[in-house]
Amino acid sequence: MKLENLSKNKKLALSILFDIVGMLTLLDIIWAPASAYLMSKMYKGTKGKIAGVVSFIEEAIPGFDIIPTFTIMWFLTYVFNKEEKPIVVEVEADNK
Secondary structure, eight states: OOOSSSSSHHHHHHHHHHHHHHHHOHHHHHHHHHHHHHHHHHHHHHHHHHHHHHHHHHSSSSSOTTTTEEEHHHHHHTTTTTOOOOOOOOOOOOOO
């Protein structure tokens, strides 16, 4: 399963699930690199790499597990994104 190709709703559900796992786990030494890897796979490019580093640091430092890093990244990507998507209008030509 390729995480970057998931729909935005599935990414939101996974983000919430991953944040819950991060808050519940006592094995931060295992979850910190796993969360960084998952974050970089869910969000490609520079944003994903930076989010992966932030996720790793957030999980590795005791007491910061309550920050919902995956969900915040989802909101930054799909809600607060300033990039405008082009509107495509299809027109049929009548060639008689």
